[in-house]
Amino acid sequence: MKKTIFSVLTLIALVSMFLVSSCDKFMKVVTVRTLVSTDLSYTSVKLKGEVVSTGGSGEVSERGFYYGTTKNLNNRNAIVVECGPGKKGEFEASITGLLPNMKYYYKAYAKNDEDLDVGELMEFTTFKIDLVTKTEQPTIVSPENITLNGSYINPSRLNIDKVGFEYCANANYIDSDLTFAGSNESPFSKTVQLEDNKTYYYRAFVQMADTTMGILYGETVIFHIGEDNGPTVSTDDATDVDATTAKVFGTISSNYPGEVPEKGFYYGINPDLSNSTRLECGGGKGIYYTRLSNLTPNTTYYYKAYGKYNNGVNSGTNFGEIKSFTTAAAK
Secondary structure, rough: OOHHHHHHHHHHHHHHHHHHHHHHHHHHHHHEEEEEEEEEOOEEEEEEEEEEOOOOOOOOEEEEEEEOOOOOOOOOOOEEEEEEEEEEEEEEEOOOOOOOOOEEEEEEEEOOOEEEEEEEOOOEEOOOOOOEEEEEOOEEEEOOOEEEEEEEEEOOOOOEEEEEEEEEEEOOOOOOOOEEEEOOOOOOOEEEEOOOOOHHHHHHEEEOOOOOHHHHEEOEEEEEEOOOOOOOOOEEEEOOOOOOOEEEEEEEEOOOOOOOEEEEEEOOOOOOOOOOOOEOOOOOOOOEEEEEEOOOOHHHHHHHHEEEEEEEOEEEEEEOOOEEOOOOOOO
């Protein structure tokens, strides 16, 4: 009997230890809160968070923030700002380079080796600057000398420190060059010497005298120095051909760096496409198609794809080869 009581008490003690251990393990989780941001300006803000619990250890291995212009923030689609390891308490990060008059979303996070916690989503909107910067099309001076052009609209007559251009050979402006115009008046320009047979990306900027307003950029303009034959255009086989309709396909090479503002097809019953009909299919690159309708049964039609291109300096139209299909006989 005593042995049985001892066994029961031992079992109860083991179960209690397990429950206490499990409960203690469950309670030791990292907890973080997102706090209200401070020091908001035209292009900067200070994000704030608080580590409420370190998960039982002395500190978390990493703290930081996710932020961006979309509500669905995670470490794949947001900008991640790491604040390093830290103990329980508040932490912050100063963010610069934001766009004026833009709504941003953010949330704090904290983690250790086994646990990650993310705080609630919060938002802020940067101050509006009543000034618009525009990047204009460049001008050819000589085969390797290009004049970059820009302008701005400044109805509130805000004080401007400098105006100029940022340019480089990649769309991300990595290792870019800066050049300043000789005058701060709008429009403004600057002639630069660039390498031949190369594609460039550039944007105008206005640097404000009030440093809290930062630098206001115009949109990116792409241009090519040297000979440019435009994108490759191919005419692809027609499908779904019946008595009165057919689907025709074309392809604009997607690796062309310039713009393709218009693409489409010419089609008709003459092999050389004289007196043909043109159908526009919008702009852009890649594979595209359209359905031809109101065709004549038992008739051979000829067609070819086309694409208009513009790299900022040169423009033109390229064509694919002429192909044909024959509609089915009327039923």
